[in-house]
Amino acid sequence: MNKTKSRRAFLLASATGVNAAWIAGNYPGILAAQNDLQLAAKAGERPRLVFFSDAQAAEIEAVAAQIIPTDESPGAREAHCVYFIDRALAGFAKSSQPVYTQGLLDLQAQAQQLHPASDKFSALTSEQQIQVLMAIEKTLFFRAVRTHTVIGFFSRPVHGGNFEKAGWKLIGYDDSLNHKPPFGYYDAEEVRR
Amino acid sequence: MRRFSTSTEVDYIVIGSGAAGGIMARQLSMAGFSVVVLEQGSWGKYGREHEYNKDEWLQRNLSDEDRLMSDPSLQRNTWRPNDKVKAVPGSHSYGCVVGGGTVTYGGSSWRHLPYEFREASYDPTIPSGTSMADWPITYEELEPYYTQAEWEMGISGLRVNSPFVAPMTKDYPVPPAPLKSSGALFHTAAKKLGLTVVPGPLAIITQPYKGRAACVNCGICSGYGCQVRARSSTAVTMLPAAEKTGRCEIRVKSYVREISVDNGGRVTGVVYFDAQKREVRQKAKAVVLSANASESARLLLLSKSARFPDGLANSSGMVGRNVMFGNTVNVGALFEHPLNEYKGVISGAGIVDYVPSDTKRGFYGGGRMTARGYLTPFELGLDGLSPDAPRWGAGFKKALREEANHRMTITSFITQLPMDSNRIDLDPDVKDAWGLPAMRITSTAHPDDVKNMEFFRQKSIEVLQAAGATKVWAPPAGEARGGAHNRGTCRMGNDPKTSVVDKFHKAHDVPNLFVVDGSNLVTGGRNHPTMTIQALAFRAAEHIIRDAKNGTHRNA
Numbered sequence: 001m002n003k004t005k006s007r008r009a010f011l012l013a014s015a016t017g018v019n020a021a022w023i024a025g026n027y028p029g030i031l032a033a034q035n036d037l038q039l040a041a042k043a044g045e046r047p048r049l050v051f052f053s054d055a056q057a058a059e060i061e062a063v064a065a066q067i068i069p070t071d072e073s074p075g076a077r078e079a080h081c082v083y084f085i086d087r088a089l090a091g092f093a094k095s096s097q098p099v100y101t102q103g104l105l106d107l108q109a110q111a112q113q114l115h116p117a118s119d120k121f122s123a124l125t126s127e128q129q130i131q132v133l134m135a136i137e138k139t140l141f142f143r144a145v146r147t148h149t150v151i152g153f154f155s156r157p158v159h160g161g162n163f164e165k166a167g168w169k170l171i172g173y174d175d176s177l178n179h180k181p182p183f184g185y186y187d188a189e190e191v192r193r
Numbered sequence: 194m195r196r197f198s199t200s201t202e203v204d205y206i207v208i209g210s211g212a213a214g215g216i217m218a219r220q221l222s223m224a225g226f227s228v229v230v231l232e233q234g235s236w237g238k239y240g241r242e243h244e245y246n247k248d249e250w251l252q253r254n255l256s257d258e259d260r261l262m263s264d265p266s267l268q269r270n271t272w273r274p275n276d277k278v279k280a281v282p283g284s285h286s287y288g289c290v291v292g293g294g295t296v297t298y299g300g301s302s303w304r305h306l307p308y309e310f311r312e313a314s315y316d317p318t319i320p321s322g323t324s325m326a327d328w329p330i331t332y333e334e335l336e337p338y339y340t341q342a343e344w345e346m347g348i349s350g351l352r353v354n355s356p357f358v359a360p361m362t363k364d365y366p367v368p369p370a371p372l373k374s375s376g377a378l379f380h381t382a383a384k385k386l387g388l389t390v391v392p393g394p395l396a397i398i399t400q401p402y403k404g405r406a407a408c409v410n411c412g413i414c415s416g417y418g419c420q421v422r423a424r425s426s427t428a429v430t431m432l433p434a435a436e437k438t439g440r441c442e443i444r445v446k447s448y449v450r451e452i453s454v455d456n457g458g459r460v461t462g463v464v465y466f467d468a469q470k471r472e473v474r475q476k477a478k479a480v481v482l483s484a485n486a487s488e489s490a491r492l493l494l495l496s497k498s499a500r501f502p503d504g505l506a507n508s509s510g511m512v513g514r515n516v517m518f519g520n521t522v523n524v525g526a527l528f529e530h531p532l533n534e535y536k537g538v539i540s541g542a543g544i545v546d547y548v549p550s551d552t553k554r555g556f557y558g559g560g561r562m563t564a565r566g567y568l569t570p571f572e573l574g575l576d577g578l579s580p581d582a583p584r585w586g587a588g589f590k591k592a593l594r595e596e597a598n599h600r601m602t603i604t605s606f607i608t609q610l611p612m613d614s615n616r617i618d619l620d621p622d623v624k625d626a627w628g629l630p631a632m633r634i635t636s637t638a639h640p641d642d643v644k645n646m647e648f649f650r651q652k653s654i655e656v657l658q659a660a661g662a663t664k665v666w667a668p669p670a671g672e673a674r675g676g677a678h679n680r681g682t683c684r685m686g687n688d689p690k691t692s693v694v695d696k697f698h699k700a701h702d703v704p705n706l707f708v709v710d711g712s713n714l715v716t717g718g719r720n721h722p723t724m725t726i727q728a729l730a731f732r733a734a735e736h737i738i739r740d741a742k743n744g745t746h747r748n749a
Contacts, residue, residue, distance in 0.1 A: 067585040068593075075590065092254035130586065137585070146585055147575065154570035155250040170590070171597035173535065173570050177247055177411035177420075183537055184374030184598070185530030186381075191372070 047080070047160060051089040051097070055120075056104055057082050062122035063107070063142075064149040066129050074166035076149050084152030084161030085145070096144050103141025110136055195227075195439050202476040203227040204741075206463055207483060208449050208492070211293020212723050213710040213730040214483030215427025216342075219434050220734030221481070222441035226741065229475055230435070231447040231465055233268075234289035237261055237296060238418055239428050245418030249571045252417060261297050261418065263289040267626040270487075272634045272674045280620060280633050285518075285675025287485050291443060292428025294485070294677045295723070299415040299539040300396035300424055301606075302348045303561065303721040304339050304359035304728070306548065307332035312716055318550045318557040320641055323610040324515050328715045329687045329696035336362060338728040338735075343394075346727060347402045347425040350394030357545035358391055367400045369393070370408065374532035375564035375601045376542030382659035388546045393563060396425040396723070397538055405429060410537040413569060447473070450629055452480055452496040452505055452706065460706045466627050479705035481737075483730075486516065486712035487675075490617040490682035491632045493693075493708075506683070506700035506708070511693050513618050515611035515681040516636060518673035519720035522560075522605040522646050524653035526662035527579060531598040534566030540604075541565065547652060548719055550608070558645025560607030561719045562653060566600050573597055580666050603656060605649035606720035609673075610639040611681050638672040646670040680722050683712035697740075698733040709733045 049057055064076035064085070076082075089097050111121045111132050118124055121132060136142050152161030154168065156175075162168060168175055182188035197203050204226035207218045214230065222228045235258050238244045246252060246259075255261070263286045271280035288294025308315050310328040319325050340363045342348075350365040369392035379390045397408050397419075408423035422429045435441040446468035453461050453474070462476040482489045490513040494504040504512055544562040551559075568577045574593065577600070582592035615637065619630035638646075650667050657665045686692025689701035694713060700706040711726050718725060 068590055069587050071587065071590065073594075092250070133585070150574035151250060151571055154574050156248050158248075159250050167574075168570060171570060171573060171593055172531070172533075173597070177409070177413065179410040179412060179536040181371035181373075181410070181537070183371075183410070184533040186374035186377035186528070186532060187372045190377035190380060 047083045049083075049086050051086050052082070057086065058122045059104055059107060059120065060085060060100070060145065062129060063133065063145050064152075066126070066133055067146050067149045068153055073170055076153055078163065079153050079161055079166040080163040081149045081152035081161045084155065084159055085148045087160045088148055088152070093148065096148075099140055099144050103139070103144070106139070106141060107132070107136070194436050195442050197227065197229055197442050199473055199475050202462075202478060203229050204478050205229075205481055206231060206475055206477040207481045208463065209293060209483040209485065209488070209710065210291050210432060210443060211288055211427060211483065211485065211710075212295050212726045214481070215292060215295070215431035215435075216727060216730035217481045217483055217709055217734055218441055218443075219431040220731065221738065222435045222438040224738040226440065226738075228435065228441040229477070230432075230441065230443045231449055231463065231475070232291050232443060232445050233448045234263075234291065234293075234445065235260065236445050237290040237292065237428070239291045240433070242418060242422050242429065243420050245420045247411065247413040247417060247420065249413075249569055261288065261290045262286050268632075269623055269625045270632040270634060270675065271620045271623055272636065274635070274637045275614065276635055280623075280635075283634055283675055285487065285632070285634060287487065287677045287679070290428075291432065291445060292426040295396065295424075295426035296418055296428055297416050298396070298677065298723065301540050301563070301721045302343070302350070302394040302396050302724040303719065305332065305718045305725045306359045308549070309716055309718050310335075316550055316557065318552050318554075320557055320610070320639070323639060324613045325611060326684070326686065326691070326715050329685055329692075332359070335725075335728050335732060338732040339724065341731045342724060342727040345731070346396055346430050347398045347405065348394055348396055348724070349399045351392045353391050355389055355391065355545065357389055357548045365394065367398050367402055370395055370397060370399055370538045370541065371410070373534060373537050373541040373564065375534055375566050378528065378532075378601060378660040379542045379544055379564045379656070381661065382656045383544060385659045386656065388544050388656070390542050391545050393540050393543050394724070395538055395540065398423050398425060403430070408538065412535045412537060412567070414567070415539040448627055449484070449492060450495060450627065452482070452492065454496075454498055454500060454505065454703070456500070458500050458703060460703055470627065479707065479741075482706065482708045483710045485710055486679040486682045486714075487617050487632060487634075489708055489710055489712045490516070491619065493683070494619050495629060501702070506693055506702045506706060508702050509690050509693060511684065511691065513616045513682050514613050515684060516615050516617050516634070516679060517609040517611055517681045517717040518636065518676050519678035519680070519717060519722075520607050520609055520638060520642055520646055520670065520673050521720065522607065522649040522653065522670040523602055524650060524657060524665065524667040525579065525600060525602045526657040526660075526666070527596055527599045527664040528601060528661065529599070529663055532566055532601055533598045534601060535568060535598070539565060539567045544656065547649070554648060556641040556644040557610065558608050558641055558648065559719060560605045560645065560649055561721065562603050562605045562649065562656065565602045565604050568600060579664060580668070601657070601662075603653040605653060607642075607645050607649055608719060609642055609717050611716065612639060617682050634675060636672075636674060642672070646672075678711075678720055678722055680711040680714040680717050683708045684715045685713045686715070697736040698729070707733065707737060
């Protein structure tokens with residue numbers, strides 16, 4: 001990191017708070033961290049976690065899987081959204097770390113309150129999980145997980161989610177960035193007339 | 194690139210490199226003058242546009258180097274509805290990179306219509322209590338410069354003969370963007386309702402033009418830099434040509450804090466902060482201010498001196514007044530078959546029948562309905578489904594699957610009445626990241642503007658239903674409190690008591706200061722300002738060059 005960069009980081013920090021400064025200082029590192037995601041994907045392995053513990057990741061994955069469930073097509077689980085969130089929390093979404101750390105504790109408490117026999121959200125039945133999430137859907141934590149799950153589901157696979165373009169396939173999004181008309185049903189029909 | 198020392202008195206400093214500044218830099222340097230362009234943003238991917246990203250996650254987390262828009266946490270601003278209340282933090286933002294807003298805009302390039310230059314005396318629907326005024330120039334005077342701008346920049350479109358569209362003396366240089374499904378549905382509705390559909394003129398080329406490639410309809414468009422250089426920004430059209438003259442230097446990360454004057458009231462140069470926030474003085478024989486209507490006004494107000502205690506060029510007290518941000522109305526709908534609106538340009542066809550104001554409606558107001566529906570995958574997933582769709586769970590996934598690509602939106606771009614009380618000034622308490630008084634926005638829509646929003650909301654519902662929508666939703670429209678379409682703060686006029694610049698953009702109070710940008714617009718048009726700003730810039734440049742060569746500035 002050269003001198004100019006750290007000075008800019010300092011200026012940004014004084015202006016916008018730590019997050020923007022942190023991004024300015026760590027941008028190249030964030031991009032480089034994507035390499036091992038790609039290597040893991042190529043090797044057919046699950047990526048390494050960088051922020052969550054295995055137990056935390058299992059909880060977040062269970063929440064994400066309720067936000068975009070698996071049916072006849074892949075959901076958040078198959079799209080590896082939890083790996084996107086894990087990378088995001090170590091990177092651009094670093095400022096959300098406390099929301100997740102506290103939110104995971106609250107999730108466990110909420111799960112136990114409704115289902116005293118269970119100590120983990122991920123161990124509940126799907127119906128029980130939905131019940132727990134309905135009780136917390138207005139919280140900052142749930143809104144953060146929803147936002148990051150959706151972003152992970154639809155972002156470029158290089159960031160860890162949208163594995164094998166599962167999200168884009170669900171919505172019929174063609175990522176070729178090069179399209180020729182007709183684009184849709186109605187313009188094709190108009191041309192036929 | 195040519196570099197000038199700060200102690201060299203260059204012929205012109207151009208403040209801002211956007212829609213107008215880029216044109217001024219090119220025209221002045223090509224005419225033989227030395228020019229320093231001061232741009233507060235970074236280079237972006239100037240000259241290596243293929244490196245612009247199309248990655249939504251990176252786009253939401255741009256590095257300092259890659260940021261394309263101003264950041265309200267740095268270029269801080271505040272907003273209040275009127276001067277009785279204290280302003281709260283605002284979210285006003287604008288293009289902030291070499292090329293300014295033209296690097297990322299949707300590219301709409303509608304001309305003002307002839308009557309929009311004389312609405313104050315022509316239009317009986319204009320209510321009292323507003324500051325509507327006639328322009329000091331006519332459409333006919335500006336028409337050749339519209340043509341020049343369209344051909345120099347590269348605008349796609351179709352010349353049509355309609356009372357709802359400005360008459361042209363020459364075709365567009367390249368044909369319009371291909372019809373999208375939203376445009377086809379406009380045609381369906383228009384046939385039933387007897388309306389007029391016109392392809393939108395766009396600063397996006399559809400055929401190779403002047404060494405640039407045609408649009409590939411990538412679909413990740415507005416808000417992003419164009420990788421194939423099809424968007425006709427000043428960064429790929431004007432500024433490279435300016436640099437090539439060897440007489441123009443573009444200085445990035447240069448945040449101007451003052452336009453300096455001597456005891457005789459003439460501009461001597463500017464003071465700006467460089468990337469390290471060091472103060473730098475640059476001397477110049479004259480200054481062209483093209484920083485956008487909000488920042489140009491603020492900079493004049495910041496440039497106080499013994500001779501100009503109320504800010505530079507402000508003897509009229511009009512600097513900053515009559516700001517218009519432009520109101521838009523969005524109405525969404527779903528259709529049975531896929532539209533795939535995410536492919537291609539953002540703004541397709543327009544319905545233009547409601548462009549004029551009409552006494553029968555009982556209020557002043559008009560506008561243009563544009564066919565849209567552009568949603569990126571993030572936008573669709575985060576907040577793009579119909580309002581009663583579930584936000585998570587099986588129902589959410591079902592809605593994602595069913596609504597994706599079936600969505601269309603009508604965005605109406607409508608008039609806004611200029612009002613004296615709507616203004617830009619300096620916040621007495623809040624400072625920007627450079628320690629300067631932050632911009633304060635005071636703005637409230639006129640009651641007629643509110644009625645107009647509701648009119649377009651209802652008309653949009655009617656059009657979408659006639660097009661065969663299976664579902665329509667129309668949330669109440671809110672007024673704009675900032676944004677890139679800002680206009681009106683340094684209006685042009687013949688009377689120095691009621692305007693800031695003359696009809697050739699020279700400040701009434703200062704012989705060697707020119708303001709050329711959206712601030713000069715006397716009326717806001719139908720909220721599509723860029724083409725008029727660019728035509729004005731070509732016209733201003735021609736007159737400034739002529740006067741400079743005749744020595745008129747020095748003698749004034």
